[in-house]
Amino acid sequence: MNRNFILYLTLMVSFIGALGFSFYFYMKANYYDYQISEATSTYSSLPNYHFVLISEEVDHEYWRLVEEGAKEAEAVYDVYVEYKGPRNSNPEEQVRLLDMAIAAKVDGIIVQALNDEMFTPLINKAVENGIPVITIDTDVPNSSRMTYIGTDNYQSGQIAGQALIEDTNGEAVVGIIANSFSSIHQQLRIQGFKDAVENIEGIQIVAIEESNNSRVRAAEKADKILGEHEEITAFFGTSALDGLGISTSMKALQRQDDIYILAFDSLKETLDLLEQGKVDAVVAQEPFQMGYQSVERMLAIITGQQVQNVYHTNTSIIRKSDLRDWQTKVGVNP
Structure with a gap:
């Protein structure tokens, strides 16, 4: 009797466990469906298309501008x-989100592809x-992606190198801090940058050095x-948090007065440091335009229109002397 009871109890526990796992994986597989239902509950009708935009770091100020x-x-x-x-x-988490978007059969995926x-x-x-x-900010041109939208990252490095040459009269001993050595755009x-300064004696x-996308790490x-x-x-910081950490x-x-700092990305805090003279120059990208154009190009692809292989958004150097003009040009409030 006891043996039968134990067997019955074991079977029941196994059944409940299997049911629980099945429910968990069902919920996971339908994750995006729940998300879009919740997000669109205030609409009178559902949008025609559902796109997923996968960023490098969800709460990073740069990626919030893309959003x-x-x-x-x-x-x-x-x-x-x-x-x-x-x-x-x-990157592993980005890949997981990419795989989930594919499983959810969304209408289009916009993703930063780090390697x-x-x-x-x-x-x-x-x-x-x-x-x-569509790849955004960082490209993998050997993939089957439809188009890339973002900075010409090699050119942005060259622009940075030219700025350093001009601002230091071609005389500098340089340290570089990069977000990640494994990331293509870095x-x-x-x-x-190296190629731009290579022939300057x-x-x-x-x-x-590598910061792992951490301001604290960049400072260290x-x-x-x-x-x-x-x-x-x-110093040259090749991504948004590197210049802030430097x-x-x-x-x-207490070396701010005698060390030249070349930062990357026009985050508000970086521009404040530029205005205060604590950063000497900033390589400015256009993350807002990247986000906007990626949606436009995705719609063009879905509706059968031709798109170019690459769309490069603008990159420019900002110094304190032209900060106001740049802010007016791009519509940023001082």
Whole structure:
């Protein structure tokens, strides 16, 4: 009797466990359906298309500007743009979100593709399943993506190098801090910078360190470089948080007056530092335009229109002397 009871109890527990797992995976597979139902509950009718925009870091100020551009396009066109991304930079999490979007059979995917090896197979899978993919901010041109929208990252590195040459009269000992050595766009920016200063006899790059997209880490790396190379006279930060971290380090070390800082991205705090003279120049991208144009191009693809292979948004150098003119030009309030 006891043996039968135990057997019965074991079978019941196994059945309940299996039912629970089945329900969990059902909910996971339908994740995007629940998201879009909730997001569109206030609409009188559902939008014609559902796009997913996958960022590098969901709450990063730069990516919020990309989202703002996409959401403005969403308001103009009859689409719903679902904005997703990891809390902290994590290519594995981006790939997981990409795979989930494919499983949910969304109408289009807009994704930052940080490296070829991880992202190309899934981008190709999406296209094979009839889901068009646009890469944004970082490209993998060997994939089946339909188009790339964003900065010409190699050129942005060259522009940065030219700014350094002009501002230092071709005399500088440089340390570089990059977001990630494995990210394609970071590699291109570093290479563009190196190529721009390569033939300038008075400019020497003595150290390159990695920040892992962390302001604190960037500050620590700046400290490390200065500790190992007292002759440093200039820093180049190749992504948004790198310049802020370098500035924090120079302030703590009381070196802001004698170290040239070249930052990346026109975040408000970075522009404030530029105005205060604590950053010397900024490489400015157009993240809002990236987001807006990605939605426009995705609609064009879906409706059978021809699109170019690449759409490069503008990149420019901002110095304190032309900050106001730049803000007026791009519609940013001082």
